[in-house]
Amino acid sequence: MASNELGGFVLTRHWRDAPTGTQIEYWLATDVGPRKVVLTAQTTVAFAQVRHRAAVEAQLAFLPGLEVRELALKTFGGEPVFGIYTTRFRQLSKLARVLQAQQIPLYEVDIRPHDRYLMERFITAGVLVEGGRQDGLTIFDGRLKSAPDYRPAIKVVSLDIETSATEDLYSIALDGGGGRVVFMLGAEPALSVEQLDFTLVYCQDRATMLERLNGWFAEHDPDVIVGWSVVQFDLRVLQKAADACGVPLLLGRERQAIAWRTHPGKQGYLFAPMPGRVVIDGIEALRAAMWSFPSFSLEAVSQALLGEGKDIGDAYDKMAEIERRYQEDKPALATYNIRDCELVLRIFEKTRLLDFVLERAQTTGLQADHFGGSIAAFNHHYLPRMHRLGYVAPNVGDIAAKAYPGGYVMDSKPGFYDSVVVLDYKSLYPSIIRTFLVDPVGLVKGSDAIDPEAVVHGPQGTRFSREVHCLPGIVTTLSRARDEAKRARNEPLSQALKLLMNSFAGVLGASECRFFNPKLVSAVTLRGHEMMKVTRDLVEQRGYEAIYGDTDSIFIWLKRTHTNAEAHAVAAELVRDINAWWSNKLRDEQGLESFLEIEFDTHYARFFMPTIRGSDVGSKKRYAGLSVNADGKEEMVYRGLEMARSDWTPLARQFQEGLLSRIFRGEPYREFVATYAQDTLAGAKDDLLVYRKRLRHRLDAYQVNVPPQVRAARLADDHNLRLSRPRQYQHGGWIQYVMTQNGPEPLEARQSLIDYEHYLGKQLQPIADAILYPLGESFAALTTMQRNLF
Structure with missing residues (x-):
């Protein structure tokens, strides 16, 4: 790094229209602390077809700051375009609205200045800042270029609050970022003998608490705030308290406020952007990293990952105990409060979640707290490469939404099997894109090509240019980066790259994407269909039987019992032969290099594929097996069965x-079935009878069809109302209930006797019969005698 260069990692980005032109602001984490880069007097651009130039120029007198320039670019339809440049980005939106009334489209008018600046320079998150004028923490008009390997030390704080049942703020805990502190509402006791491993600060009122919180952030200056529902609950409640007290909540850098935004598609869902700091919610980050838990509550995730949790029970016990501690034992409440902060930090450390979030930002080009965003990530990578090939992007909706084939799912052959091996294609859809040159620009160029040798022929008559394309190159770069990350054992980076690559086919099939095209996504999915059918034929030509296949995986019965070593040897031979077959076929017939790679996944010493309930037809996406790894270690695996469903x-x-x-x-199983049914009827398994289901809508939205969980939730909230407690389920959530002789009743308000026959007939019997039927047995036959006893 040169002496006039500064390495940084983009934390937040912002733009605004200033008198001198559009101003872009990036907050960076650097080795010398936070820095703000301000780029002044920036121009931004949109595009229009040349044939509409007169209509556009007619508007320039009404929209100062706009100018037009000739460009060597065209639309996907082949229409030449010109550029409309502006010193004030909002002028483009005004122009777009005026032209829309004349049915004149503008292209790429929605690309925001701070995003375009980065993408056109191939910057994702790591940057080098060259030159510029520095004033304190601010660097004015430095030049930014990509530094993909730069990673800073990140300063993290975990934030959690405690409140009353009606969201009255009691305490604020902060752990990390240089300190562990709890700000507690109330007067400091005259005598305190508590030995605490954190600082407990008493505040006479909520205004003081919030002022101390603002001061803590200004002093300790963290880069990242983490928590559990930290935006939807903690920051929201802090903002509500600040508004009520008339105290500004200034958690952003330079003591700036949160710029609250609502989600356009999720009612009540909030974003909390703040200058210079990234807010990472643990729940959303775990989901983005593809972690899965029956419940994402902090207690459940802590127990699953750390083997420990919090010290207060269910929701109502918790609220009652929080209230008791606030009134009688504030140090105990403070300890509970900061315990949540500690658990969140340990979960992030255990899962390397912050590493994943940062690597994801570096991989996608999105801000670190932007979860989802597959379309935005695709745009970030694709648009600048497309521009250099002479094209501007289509607008969303240019191609009408239309159905297209999904992944291939083979009809299954139900039953029990010995020695089943599973092979799957590594990154199937990205490898198809890379091998067969599937690409939006490539489709445009290929469709216009005259020479048949200049194109790759795809499904449904599609033709892709062999020479002009972007996406195969992007996938190649990401694939090589992932291989390198795996060699370096950088699992967060490897996972981020995998998820990004695998999202590309889905993006092409998303009608909200500007590159949506059923022909494009079908060229990927139908090629996958062809590959799976060919693979099945190759396997069966070698004397084995394909009993199931799903998108990129094929399940192969070896026809007789094999030892683990024998099964692995067969799998290795199949892998070698199939990969060689594809390589030879594609080279000889189409002159293509094959990046299709099937690999060994699992050997199941025993395998079970059930039927669809109530029929003889094999099910899909549902199976169980006893897997054996290379060291002979056994593991029970369940996919889609009741065992795996919450x-x-x-x-x-x-x-x-x-x-x-x-x-x-x-092992003997008949007695197990009979005894299990008997114990259930006898009440010995009452702790296992609880249904836990999600209410996906408001409680009053269920009018015609009222499922059991809704009936239970209504009973629960009626019970809450009678006890003068907050109603818990009016806006959705999770409910726990049992089936009684009077129907579903919530745990917190159960009054009736358990309906054991329901559990035998609706829970145990369907599972048992699906498994026992291939063995010539039934649940009724094995349990009749025991049931007659009760």
């Missing part, structure tokens, strides 16, 4: 696991 009771999941594991291992 909407079935623990009673059902435990039963299914016990029955299948006994059958797989050749």
Whole structure:
């Protein structure tokens, strides 16, 4: 790095129209602390077809700051375009509205200045800042260029609050960023003998608490704020308290306020952007990294990952205990408060979640707290490369939404099997894009090509240019980067790259994407169909049987029992032969280099594929197996079965696991079935009878069809109302209930006797019969005697 260069990592980005032109602001984390880069007097651009130039120029007198320039660019339809440049970005939006009334489209008018500046310079998150004028933490008009390997030390704070049941603020805890502190509402006791491992600061009123919070952020200056529902609850409640007290909440850098935004598609969902700091919600980050838990509550995730959790029970016990501690034992409440902060930090450390979030930002070009965003990430990579090939992007909706084929799912052959190996294609859709040159620009050029040798022929008559394309190159770069990340054992980067590559085919099939085209996405999915069918034929030509396949995986029955070593050897031979077959075919017939790579995934010593309930037809995406790795270690695997689904009771999941594991291992199972049913009827398994289901809508939205969870939730909230407690389920959420002789009743208000026959008939019997039917047995036959006893 040269002496006049500064490495940085983009934390936040912002633009505004200033008198001198559009101003762009980037806050960076650097090795010398935070820095703000301000780029002044910037111009931004949109595009229009040349044939509409007169109509555009007629508007220039009414929209000062706009000018037009000739460009060597064209639309996907081949229409030449010119550029409309402006020193004030909002003028482009005004022009677009005027022209829309004349049915004249502007292209790329929605690309915001701070995003365009980065993407056109191939910058994602890591940057080098050259030159410029520095004033304190601010660098004016420095030049930014990409520094993809730069990673700074990030200063993190975990934030959590405690409130009353009606969201009255009691305490604020902060852990990390140089300090551990709890700001507590109330007077400091005259005598305190508590030995605490954090600083407990008493505040006489909420205004003082919030002022101390503002001061803490100004002093300790973290780059990242983490928490659990930290935006939707903690920051929202802090803002509400600040508004009520008349105290500004100034958590951004330079003591700036949160620029609250609502989600256009999710009612009540909030974003909390703040200058210079990134807010990372643990729940959203885990989901983005593809972690899965039956419940994403902090307690549940802590127990699953750390083996420990909080010290207060269910929602109502929790609120009652928080209230008691606030009134009687504030140090205990403070300890509970900061315990949540600590658990969040440990979860982030255990899962390397912050590393993933930063690598994802570096990979996608999106701000670190922007989860989802597959379309925006695709645009970030694709647009600048497309421009250099002479094209501007289409607008969303240029091609009408239309259905297209999804992934290939092979009809399954139900039953029990010995020795099943699973092979799957590594990054199937990205490898198809890379091999067959699937690309938006490539489709345009290929469709116009005269020479048949200049194109790759795809499904449904599509033709892709062999020479002019962007997406295959992008995928190649990302694929090589992922291989390098795997060699370096950088799992967060490897995962981020994998997720980005795998999102590309879905983006091409998303009608909200400007590059949506059913022909494009079908060229990927239908090629996948062809590959899976060919793979099945190759396997069966070698004397084995394909019993199931799903998008990129094929399940192969080896026809007889194999030892683990034998099964692995067969799989290795199949992998070698299939990959060689594709390589030779594509080279000889189309002159293409094959990036299609099938690889060994799993050997199941025992495998079970059920039927669709109530029929003889094999199910899809549902199976179980006893897998064996290269070291001979066994593991029970469940996919799509009740054991793996949170909407079935623990009673059902435990039963299914016990029955299948006994059958797989050749152990007696008849007595297990009978005894399990008997114990259920006798009340010995009452702790396993709880349904836990999600209410996806407001409670009053259920009018015609009222499922059991809604009935239970209504009973629960009626019960809450009678006890003068807040109603918990009016706006959705998760409900726990049991089935009684009077129907579903919530745990917190159950009054009736358990309906054990419901659990036998609706939970145990369907699972048992699906497993026992291939063995010539039934649940009724094995349990009739025991049931007659009750």
